[in-house]
Amino acid sequence: MVRSAHPTPMSHKSILILGVGSPFGADRLGWQAVAALERQSLAAQFPDLDIRFEQSDRPGSRLLTLLGQADAAIIIDAMRAGLPAGSVRRFAVDELDAESGLMSTHGFGVADALALGQALGGLPGEMVVVGIEMGEGELAVESQAALLELVQGELGRM
């Protein structure tokens, strides 16, 4: 499920904004975040970037294939970090715990895939991961505002 926000991508830096998780349940925050960002006019705000939005249902190692097509990426996922529900937090790739050795295919999460990508030297040059603390409900308006501000800051640097 890929949508480009810019009609002439060839000469522009390719940015992937990727929501991962499940389309259902508490793990759907990554999908909802990308849907919310897509409603903002990010393409107009960043005309030098070709921004693509994508939602992926627990991509496992396929995450590396998705990332291989981008110059830079922002990955958004639900997290459980003991923070208040709806908290939005930015991580650099090397801040993630890959739970080394724990690599089942069903359990092959974002951290595992990114650790494998780093070992292979195949990650985009610029990459951040955004975690949203899981709660019971939908993505809160406050979370959406915090997310937009964070993503606009990242796109500004990209």
Place this chain on the structure above:
Amino acid sequence: MSERRDISINVPVLARVEGEGAMELEVRDGHITDLKLRIFEPPRLFEKFLEGRSYTEVPDIVARICGICPVAYQMSAAHAIEMVFGAKTTPWVREMRRLFYCGEWIESHALHIHLLALPDFLGYESAIAMAADHPEEVKRGLRLQELGNSLVRLLGARSVHPIGVRAGGFFHAPRAEQMRAKLEECRAALPEVEALVRWVAALDLPDDPQTFTSVALRHPEEYAFNEGRIVSDDGLDIDISEFHQHFQESHIPHANALHCHLHGKPYLVGPLARVNLNYAQLPEAVRVNLEQTPAHFPSNNMFHSALARAVELHFALLEAIRILEGYAVPDTPYVEVTPRAGVGYGCTEAPRGILWHRYELDDQGRVMQATIVPPTSQNQARIEEDLRRSLEAMGLDKPDDEIRLRGETVIRNYDPCISCATHFLKVSIKRE
């Protein structure tokens, strides 16, 4: 002379298997007194979810049982439903179902060879640790996995939990230019896959001959995916509807998966069982490539499972090329089906072995009762049998870490899919 220790080893979470399970081992006076492959993952209850649902919903619901082999679940279900309705599909549907399955075998076998099993054979804790020293092998695995996934997407719209299957065929026929492009990708991958078979054959795999019964589908004219009779190397040769007259499922206290026996004994399903039973039906190019190596099938070395996966990956790629070369857009990608009451059976070859379904439908095509027997629950008794003899053969005087690693290696060699089997791994060793 080594000291006879009492041992208790508990591996609470098995890594590089699909789903949640554990191994527990107790040794007293140098003998194994207790060995359990525990399956914790909660029962999935899919058979009950299906009751009352229309036949139109069944392919999409059963695809959710597994993220690695959803094609298998959809194929067994579609065949069983069509059997109830007396529906006859077209040659185009039959060929596309084989192509769909080729994609799943390529994706699943590439994943297991490179990311799940290979770290055991090259001496690494994980694929991430292995990737620093063997990046090209890991990249090859990822490329082939993506090729398989892309074949599944052609017919299923997406590779995980595809949605393109319906009773009678597919919802959508791929365009000719899509198939021509995929044909070129498959042809380009062929030299790499031929080399992969020779590379796996040259790995220093453990030499562990043992006696076991292989069970697989056999079709008179082809290497079986979707159709055939259930056969064994012990002389079994039955129609798929006769499954429960020969195979017994039983609940055991230490696992959420059902154990399954053939005439009261453990048996093997999956790549090694299939290659052992159906070697002669592999295309000549697959056999000629393999015959350049010292390996020989049928094989009683369980660790030749890894080689059997590579052989089947080669087969699946050649079969995909054959089907893509003959592709033509059909008038319709499915045949209409008319619901009627009855009982139907489906048995197809999932990447891990035969996946057996039985459905009882009412006259509207609603599910009255469903039974699903996945390959991992069929292999579970065989895995426990293999663990017991492998660990005793290795020597129970070895350090706990060595015993634990060998146990995990034995289990991973079966590529168990615990998520599928539950109605299933973590390892515990106890020495007293």
